[in-house]
Amino acid sequence: MNAEAAALDADDPLAHHRAAFVGTDTPLVYFDGNSLGRPPRATAERLARFVTEEWGGRLIRGWDEAWMQLPFAIGDRIGALALGAASGQTVIGDSTTVLLYKLLRAALDAQTAADPRRVEIVVGRDDFPTDRYLVEGIAAERGARVVWVEVDTSRGVDADLLRDAVGPRTAVVLLSHVSYRSGFLADGAVLTAIAHDAGALVLWDLCHSAGSVPVALDDWGADLAVGCTYKYLNGGPGAPAFAYVATRHQGGLTQPVQGWMGAADVFSMGPVYRPAAGMRRFLSGTPPVLAMLAMQDTLDLLEDAGIAAVREKSVALTEFAVRVADGILAPLGVRLASPRDPAERGGHLTLSHPAMRRVTARLWEGDVIPDYRDPHGLRIGLSPLSTSFTETLVGLHAVADAVRAES
Amino acid sequence: MNAEAAALDADDPLAHHRAAFVGTDTPLVYFDGNSLGRPPRATAERLARFVTEEWGGRLIRGWDEAWMQLPFAIGDRIGALALGAASGQTVIGDSTTVLLYKLLRAALDAQTAADPRRVEIVVGRDDFPTDRYLVEGIAAERGARVVWVEVDTSRGVDADLLRDAVGPRTAVVLLSHVSYRSGFLADGAVLTAIAHDAGALVLWDLCHSAGSVPVALDDWGADLAVGCTYKYLNGGPGAPAFAYVATRHQGGLTQPVQGWMGAADVFSMGPVYRPAAGMRRFLSGTPPVLAMLAMQDTLDLLEDAGIAAVREKSVALTEFAVRVADGILAPLGVRLASPRDPAERGGHLTLSHPAMRRVTARLWEGDVIPDYRDPHGLRIGLSPLSTSFTETLVGLHAVADAVRAES
DSSP states (O other), rough: OHHHHHHHHOOOTTTTGGGGGGGTTTTTTEBBBTTOOBBBBBHHHHHHHHIIIIIITTTTTTHTGGGGGEEEEEEEEHHHIIIIOTTTTEEEOOOOOHHHHHHHHHHHHHHHHHOOOEEEEEEEESSSSHHHHHHHHHHHHHHHHEEEOOOOOOOOOOOHHHHOOTTTTEEEEEEBOOHHHHHHBBHHHHHHHHHTTTOEOOOOOOETTTSOOOHHHHHHHEEEEEEOOSSSSSOTTTTTOOEOOOOOHHTTTSOOOOOOBSSSTTTTOSSSSBOOGGGGOOSSSSOOOOGSTTTHHHHHHHHHHHHHHHHHHHHHHHHHHHHHIIIGGGGTTTTEEESSSGGGGOOEEEEEEETTHHHHHHHHHHTTEEETTTTTEEEEEEOOTTTOHHHHHHHHHHHHHHHHHOO | OOHHHHHHHHHTGGGGGGGGGTTTTEEEEEEETSOOOOBBBHHHHHHHHHIIIIIIHHHTTTHHGGGGGGHHHHHHHHHHIIIIOOOOOOEOOOOOOHHHHHHHHHHHHHHHHHHHOEEEEEEETSSSSHHEEEEEEEEHHTTEEEEEEEOTTTTTTOHHHHHOOTTTTTTEEEEEOOTTOOOOBHHHHHHHHHHHHOEEEEEETTTTTTTSOOOOOHHOOEEEEOSSSTTTOOOTTTTEEEEEEHHHHHHOOOSOOOOOGGBTTTTTTTTOOBBSSGGGGGGOOOOOOOGTHHHHHHHHHHHHHHHHHHHHHHHHHHHHHHHHHIIIGGTTTEEOOOOOSGGGGEEEEEOTTTTHHHHHHHHHTTTOOOOOETTTTEOOOOOOOOOOHHHHHHHHHHHHHHHHHHH
């Protein structure tokens, strides 16, 4: 397959972007860009220049001149590029967890106020822990009820499962667009429609799609979304998340963490909290300016490439990985724990084998870096702009060697 | 007073630290280090090196190797240096607003559960908007009641005011150690004791003290605290805040934003949320690693200087500013809207005059940067390590010129 990998790299119209990332000139194989994306080379200089020129040079004046608008400006860029969201609906805020909490609370409270029967939150039993833990906590504090959707760990919540879970008591549905474990890619339009037909609101978790899989929030008629910026958007460890609220909902939803940045007039510092119009009401504290700078370098690259081409390469990478796995890993007892159909798969896939925890440790020692997820899953994330086909092939051969050594 | 300022600078044992900050070699006068501290020169290089070597070089491995511990390691450094907090009680988390929300909810819920009569939150009517807005929102959602302490805007909540406000219905008292407007410095030990005598818990807002005024949380017997890192700790615009929870309370308090980082076993990703032991239960989402790096440069400097010497210089700076203001501003009708006694004053002071909004705009045009707070307040923040006596004198002369021009 070496010749095939080389040919795919030679034909890859996005291949030149790989050199824009730190470390792509080393032999290390990185299969975890879906957990923490590599930094673009431009980012070190961007941050250093910010410290000296903007923070150090403009000091507090930077807030009026640029920084107060930055959460909205970067939010709009992400919205236009990666979310299919018209401007004024996306903002950079707190961590993914805190933003999910705020939007889920806002949605649940509004739904229950409008119809006291609507006290159920629907969520997948296999969703990312934060999503499940949050729902559990919110249900307990608000007297709501969790409806758990039972999911095959190699898939995710699909139309049939969702249809059975929603009804006249459903307030909100929290859905992962791409499942963190299996890479299952949900049909955004269809699932949104199913939730709406039941009178529920949908909150999309876009952590594993933003920047690799096209999202069309406005076209789906989606209500709310939250997503991560340190995966395919390469914002750096712990970079703040984005939140989307459809324009039609912004006036009717209020979130519980009432801070000065969400108030109608930030600097009047008046006696009573009145939420701002528009997306600012979903902010709470001082925007994390320094932490939202790095992602702009990847936005530059993604805008240059276009999200359709990024998705095309992403599919080509996962298709190639599946073919290689079928050829050299299946004979060792490794099972694909992700959808086979690329239309149902995001930018990563999971390979299952009883020895995968030890295999992961062995691979790390050899500078091949996937991650491990229970049960027995080796997760292979193939960040489209920074991963080559040859890197993918080399890494999967290392997986085969490690499985042989650990079986 | 030029000679006096020069002599004070010549005798200042911390004077050499000023050169460690970006921009102190320019004529700009910076009176707003209590709002956004200047960056140390070392920070640009620290961030650039982090991007290339740690994030880019270690990639996802950085979490295991260092970053998971960073919120606790930096928290402990701040605790030891600036808060009088033994290790294991301070952590870097979300924004000030979000951390205040989480701790206030945790404290209120625990107090009400232990004694259903305790449904009151005591807060100053003149406290920072976020504090007031949060309390208002939490009271509404939890069916609690706000007891507003009426405060003279040139002071803050003191022992007499607090004694009148607390009682058998008080659940939590939220107190500013240094008032954001007046610079009033509360007596931490006395106020904590008053709250405790009434059976209440105290949550200290340390935003305007951490790094300039010594705090002794453990000695006071304080329960909870939150503080800002982008003011006197120079963490950069929007840097994440710290939270303190006294060891004796950590097992009994749970906060509502249940995310994966607060769970007992982060990577088991189990079916049910169980809060971690210790301070990690107060975290929610992925720690903001990139955003918590910069403050370490100021911690290096503060540890070298020692917080006692920092406070000594801070008092000398504000005493000098008061003397200059008495000499050249009082005759123009400018009034000191801060305590005269340095034992009751933090690192900033407020000068009041009906023209101060226009005065502020004029000063900014001339590269003298204070900030403005209603009503009629020019706030002069004197960050001890980066501000000189001469800079203070030059700035106050500019204030006098501007008041004359705008009156």
